[in-house]
Every structure is written in C-alpha cells, then in structure tokens.
Amino acid sequence: MEKLKIAIQKSGRLNQDSIKILKDCGISIDNGKDQLKASARNFPMEIFYLRNGDIPQYLKDGVVDIAIIGENVLEEKGGNIAVAEKLGFSRCRVSLAIPRASAYNGIKDLAGKQIATSYPNTLNAYLSNKGVQADLHIINGSVEIAPNIGLADAICDIVSSGSTLFKNNLKEVEVMMNSEAVLAVSPRIKSNQNEILEDLIFRIKSVLAGRQSKYILMNAPNDKLDAIIKLLPGMRSPTVLPLAEEGWSSVHTVINKDKFWEVINELKLAGAEGILVCPIEKMVL
Numbered sequence: 274m275e276k277l278k279i280a281i282q283k284s285g286r287l288n289q290d291s292i293k294i295l296k297d298c299g300i301s302i303d304n305g306k307d308q309l310k311a312s313a314r315n316f317p318m319e320i321f322y323l324r325n326g327d328i329p330q331y332l333k334d335g336v337v338d339i340a341i342i343g344e345n346v347l348e349e350k351g352g353n354i355a356v357a358e359k360l361g362f363s364r365c366r367v368s369l370a371i372p373r374a375s376a377y378n379g380i381k382d383l384a385g386k387q388i389a390t391s392y393p394n395t396l397n398a399y400l401s402n403k404g405v406q407a408d409l410h411i412i413n414g415s416v417e418i419a420p421n422i423g424l425a426d427a428i429c430d431i432v433s434s435g436s437t438l439f440k441n442n443l444k445e446v447e448v449m450m451n452s453e454a455v456l457a458v459s460p461r462i463k464s465n466q467n468e469i470l471e472d473l474i475f476r477i478k479s480v481l482a483g484r485q486s487k488y489i490l491m492n493a494p495n496d497k498l499d500a501i502i503k504l505l506p507g508m509r510s511p512t513v514l515p516l517a518e519e520g521w522s523s524v525h526t527v528i529n530k531d532k533f534w535e536v537i538n539e540l541k542l543a544g545a546e547g548i549l550v551c552p553i554e555k556m557v558l
C-alpha cells in the first residue's frame with residue numbers, strides 16, 4: 274500500500290506537539306533532528322520534516338498528502354487548502370501592535386503608516402477590508418524590533434503569550450485572526466490514500482476527545498445520590514455501583530476537564546467524598 278505522506282514542522286513551536294499527537298495516536302516516529310524524511314514504524318505513513326513556510330506549497334503541489342500546520346500559515350500562503358481537523362494546540366493570534374506609548378483610536382490610525390510584517394497577504398486582506406491603505410515592510414523574522422529601530426510605525430505578527438510584544442514595548446491593538454494547529458489536506462491527495470487518512474482522523478478525534486475529558490470517581494451516601502448526579506454533566510448517565518459499606522455507592526462518570534473545576538465544590542457540599550480524577554488516554558465517540 275502506498276504510504277500517506279505527512280509534513281510536520283522541522284523545528285519551531287509546532288514540532289514537539291505534532292510529534293506528540295501522532296505518538297498519542299499510536300504512531301511511532303522520531304523527532305526529525307538531522308533528517309528530512311522518516312517512516313512511521315507501525316502505520317503506513319512517511320513523515321517529511323519541513324520548514325513551516327514551505328509546507329503550504331508542498332500541499333498544493335501534492336508532494337505531501339497532509340500536514341500539521343498553523344492556521345496562520347495556511348491563511349497567509351495556503352490558498353484553498355482544506356482543513357480536516359483542528360488540533361487544539363499552538364494557539365496564537367495574528368495581531369497588529371504599535372509602540373506602547375502611542376495613542377490608538379482605531380484601525381484608521383494606521384492609514385499611511387509603515388507596518389512591518391511576515392504576513393503581507395493576511396495583512397493586506399485585513400486592511401483592504403477595513404478600507405485602510407498602509408505601507409507594508411515585509412521582513413521574515415524579529416518583526417517586533419522594527420518600531421524600535423525606526424523601520425516601521427507598527428507591526429503585524431503572531432502573538433502567543435504576549436511576552437515578545439512586552440519586551441519590545443509594544444501593545445496589541447487589533448487581533449486579525451485566531452489560529453491553532455490543524456490537519457490540512459492536499460487538494461491532490463489520491464483517493465487510495467483516503468482510507469489511511471480516515472484511520473488517522475479517527476485516531477486524532479479519539480485522542481482530542483480524551484484530552485478534553487476526565488474520568489471521575491467518587492463515593493456518595495445513597496440518600497444524596499440524586500443531588501450529586503444532577504451536578505454531573507457526563508456523557509450519558511453516570512455509573513453507580515454499590516460499595517461494600519451499606520448505604521454508600523461509588524459514582525463514575527466522564528466530564529469535560531474545564532467543567533470539573535466548576536462543580537468540584539458543589540459535589541463536596543452535596544456529600545461526595547474520596548473524589549478521584551483520572552486522565553483519559555483515548556475516547557472513541
């Protein structure tokens with residue numbers, strides 16, 4: 274069977290999480306240091322370690338069938354490449370920022386200004402949509418330094434924690450797009466590759482659903498079971514098993530990991546004891 278070719282970032286912010294999600298899908302690969310290409314040991318897949326900015330072109334040309342890539346890069350260079358799945362990591366924003374001391378009353382303030390960016394297409398589209406004309410300065414790295422060295426009045430780049438902006442005395446004034454890592458699919462993928470892709474997507478969905486959820490167990494006195502169960506927004510109704518001790522039960526359910534912190538106090542107040550929270554490796558929906 275012809276292998277499915279996947280591109281992942283050779284180095285940079287997506288590299289480790291990309292390898293991790295494949296690993297969590299049961300696909301063993303190595304980290305790509307000092308190599309361009311590798312074969313998965315237990316899945317019909319070949320991995321190409323590529324530079325982030327080159328990946329959209331490889332997808333368009335059909336050199337690779339799929340890729341793990343940031344939406345920000347797809348938007349900038351991808352044209353109409355389909356996204357099969359959002360992967361929930363490497364979240365960032367593509368934003369406009371200006372010196373912290375400058376006043377800002379809206380996007381019109383940037384009319385006629387110089388903006389340094391590695392995202393000219395995204396920025397041009399955004400500005401023309403807002404009816405603003407500016408002078409774009411295209412640079413490939415260290416964009417945030419541009420205002421400090423007199424190269425630009427503003428910058429447009431990705432912001433994640435915001436610490437690069439902070440260090441460079443800049444403030445974020447417009448969020449142009451929100452981005453996360455996605456599984457992108459080449460428009461030239463061959464139909465006989467689709468079966469492997471479907472298998473991969475199934476595995477990814479199970480991993481992502483598991484990451485979103487926690488398995489929780491607790492002990493509850495039987496006379497408080499109804500109140501406790503009402504607090505649990507689980508998959509279906511929880512499993513309730515009798516404990517060896519008369520009048521007590523063990524309650525098991527799956528809960529969204531964020532919801533858990535919202536209900537923990539209420540569960541305790543309602544009489545739940547010995548609450549255990551366990552990670553879920555995979556959840557088949």
Ligand code: PRP
Pocket residue numbers: 285286414415416417430431432433434435436437438
């Ligand atoms: C990006 C971007 C910013 C920084 C923002 O660079 O260009 O400099 O991250 O992140 P922060 O808000 O968490 O500080 P990255 O480290 O991805 O490397 P790059 O320069 O190769 O783009």
